[in-house]
Amino acid sequence: MTDEFIEPPIPVLATPHHTPEREALQQRAREFAMSRVLPVADELDPRKGEIPRSLLDEMGELGFFGITVPTGHGGLGLGAFEYCMVAEELARAWMSVGSIIARAQGAGTGVADPDRRAELLRRSARGQWIGAIALSEPDAGSDLAAVETRAVRDGDDFVITGRKRWTGNARAADFIQVLVRTDDPEPGEKRSAGLATVVVEKERDSFPDGLTGTTIDKIGYHGFVTWDLEFDGLRVPVANQLGSGGEGFADAQAWLNIARVHTAARAVGLARAAVEDCVVYLQQRRQFEHPISDFQAVRFTLATMAARVEQARSFYQHVAHRLDTERSAGGASTEAAEAGAREAAMVKLMATEMAAEVTADGIQLHGGNGYTTEHQVERHWRDARLTTIFEGTSEIQRKIIADRLLPRSPLG
Structure with a gap:
């Protein structure tokens, strides 16, 4: 890459939403993006490389994974405005780094057990609980009501069978949040009835028994590896369902x-x-x-x-x-x-x-x-x-x- 970054010639104008605190956070994100993220992107994007764990650790120290996490759990306690503002700065250097912060931000808030929920919020804020989202399927992308991946209850577990597509960061993640069907809709109900979200906890850089994946080769959006996932009898505790059934x-x-x-x-x-x-x-x-x-x-x-x-x-x-x-x-x-x-x-x-x-x-x-x-x-x-x-x-x-x-x- 031959380009060298210079300060933008167009000043960022103060808006009705401007505060000194937001300006300081934006400047911190901008400096990190241009000094740390951009050189990594220039090196790894041509090789379709993944975001290094060391860079994620730095982002955790800066609080970027906990922008929306309450301060009582170690986060910054801010909102969607700051979350999106930081994402813009990071994406200016490498979009995947602007994206990875979405895989935390208080993931686990739907967990029923309060002690477990508090633990996951703290880990999320530090960048130590980074996940993946498995919504789409080969025949259910824009039409999520058509999801067919099944979670059948067996005692205290769900047994998950089906296929998910376009799951970025799946193997590197600490967990995968999966949209599944636990029940079929009753006559007169919407097609989306019976869908639930289940959290699959896992070790980083591996898949648990009952889950395999095939990489999807993309023309861009490198930094993530994107996966086609096959669930074949994966067992997940029923307690890992977020919220109540059908939501x-x-x-x-x-x-x-x-x-x-x-x-x-x-x-x-x-x-x-x-x-x-x-x-x-x-x-x-x-x-x-x-x-x-x-x-x-x-x-x-x-x-x-x-x-x-x-x-x-x-x-x-x-x-x-x-x-x-x-x-x-x-x-x-x-x-x-x-x-x-x-x-x-x-x-x-x-x-x-x-x-x-x-x-x-x-x-x-x-x-x-x-x-x-x-x-x-x-x-x-x-x-x-x-x-x-x-x-x-x-x-x-x-x-x-x-x-x-x-x-x-x-x-x-």
Whole structure:
């Protein structure tokens, strides 16, 4: 990689949500991302390498795995706003590092036993309880109500059989959170009835008896190994079910709202990386006896890219602030929850489509050099392209938005 990071020429403007504490946290995340994460990404991404455990340990010491964990359990006690703000900074260097913090953040809060719950929260805040999420299946991706992986009760255990796909970090994780079907829906019930979430505790860098995995080769989003998992009689204690029976689908949907804002923040980080890299490159690259930054067409393209990044950042911060406000008020009303789901889908749609286009513009501004692995901009594009797909494709986001704006006719 030949690019060198310089301080962004566009200042980060104070917003209505700005506080000195947030600024300090953002600066800490930015310095870590550029000094520690970016060199690791430049070294390991071309080899499809995994995030080193030593880097995860540093993130744990900085508190990035416990942003939303209460201070009484060793976390920072902050909200979705700070969580997404830090994710943007980390994703600017390597998206997988902006993603891995989602695999903690108080994982285990749904555990029934209070002592066990407190222990897991403390470990989560330190980065010592990092998991994986197994939702999708070969025939159940956007349609999670179609999940078929079964958890059949046998005494004090569930016996899990089925297949999960797109499970990032599965083998390296301390646990896997699995969406399973414990019962079939009764006549007249929704297809999602009978779904539950079960936590599979495991040793790092291995799979327990009854679980095997095959790696999925990807064009980007390296740092994680992504797995196709086969459950064949895996036994898990019934006590490892989160919440009460039948709430798995609702829990997954609530989690996805936060995940979609988090994805928007990661997309902004990737797009910002393309803008900052182009600022450097356009002043270095000379044609016709001028740096190409002198040419109006190039300047206007960069200006539009930068404006779109700022727009998307303002939107994700607004939605994150709204989610935090509703949480501090003790939960949202049904109407507010619907509006929150709509806005989470809107910002995920807008920010990720923006990132895919802005990073593609970044490649274009690099010319032929952009179509090489010699510059970071191709990595930003590969990773940004995925953001339009995971946590619900852009098409699914449009469906969520439209369904909340337009009621269907009785004949529809």
